[in-house]
Amino acid sequence: MSLKTNREQLIMTAVQGSVAPAHQWAPFEVGAAGEIFSWPSTGGITYNVKIGDSVFGWAGEHIEPGVSTTLSHKNRKVEAGYQFMACCGNQARVVSGEAKGETGTVLGHHGGVEHLMIDFPDSTLDRLTCEDKFLIRGYGQGLRLIDHPDVYIYNLDPDLLEAWGLKERADGRIEVPVHVIIPGHAMGSGIGALSVTTGDYDILCHDQATVSEHGMERLRFGDFVAVLDHDNRYGRTYRKGSITIGVVIHSDSPLAGHGPGMMTLISACDDKLVPVLSDDANMGAIKRIGRYV
Structure with a gap:
């Protein structure tokens, strides 16, 4: 059965950001197993990490694929609108520099640093500079399934939702294709956050037995994943029988309480x-971007 949405009532708003500088958090950091490392982390234009790649195995932590962007590097309070309006699957257009006019696709937002990641083809990445700006057609907040008011949707472009392949069953439940199913106890940094329309939260992958049991070693940038017993309708909390579906937006991290990041998309x-x-x-x-070109 086709799932009817309210897409005709959604607001499409332009929001504009620029490249977020590559960041070093500390000269050295300490991982959950006591390891000492000095690695690349968030920000910048990342050429060789793309949607579809594994989130594991990089000599880096919290790596954001493609182009990391912000609205303002100085005022965190004004970031909320940029993060809020830009949804997974939205179109982004370069509005400055040598690559002006080229288009890309929003992946998602990363809390704490307040970065929004955008995928661009290699031919565009090669022409971008750290001074370039991007105009995003923010479209998707307020999206809902008309016949299923108990399903909450955030941060999702309606075209991507339609192409995803959700199916309504005869019993009224909704099947959602995902690549990995995460147990609720494997979620870390970001639990308790009030807003699910900005930021993300992390999947803990430091316990190898849990990773192997649930196939979490298969996690890729851009994956749709399900988190069992997590309710993200009004923030991020534990609730038996609830399920939250999200998209993976940054890489693994050795830091305690951290791991691959997941932005909320659907919860019930x-x-x-x-x-x-x-x-x-x-x-x-679905969008034929990243490693899927």
Whole structure:
């Protein structure tokens, strides 16, 4: 059955940002196992880490694929509108420099640093500079399923939702294709955050037994993943029988309480959502971007 949405009532608003500087958090950092490292982290234009790549194995932590952007490097309070309006799957257009006019696709937002990641083809990345600006057609906040008011949707472009392949079952539950199903106890940094329309929260991958048991070693940038017993309707909390679906937006991290980042997309309680494993459950595979070109 086709899922009807209210897409005709959604507001499309232009928001504009620029490249976020590459950042070093400390000369050295200490991982959860006591390891000492000095690695690249957030920000900048990242040429070789793309949607579809594994989130593991990089000599870096909290790595953001593609172009990391912000509205303002000085005032965190004004970032909320830029983060809020830009949704996963939205179109971004370069509005300055040698690559002016080229288009890309929003992946998602990263809390704490308040970065928004955008995927661009290699031919565009090669012409970008750290002074360039991007205009995003912010479209998706307020999206809902007309016949399922108990399903909450955030940060999602309606075109991406339609192409994702959600299905309504005869019992009224909704099947959602995902690449990995995460147990609720494996979520870390970001739990308790009030807003799910900005920022993300992290999947903990430091316990190898849990990673192996749930196939979490398969996590890729852009993956749709389900988190069991997590309610993200009004913030991020534990609730038995709830399920939250998100998209993976940054890499793994050795830091305690941190790991691959996931931005909230859909949440519901009472076993309303049924995650169905699919190797193609990645926004890059649907949009034909990143490693899926």
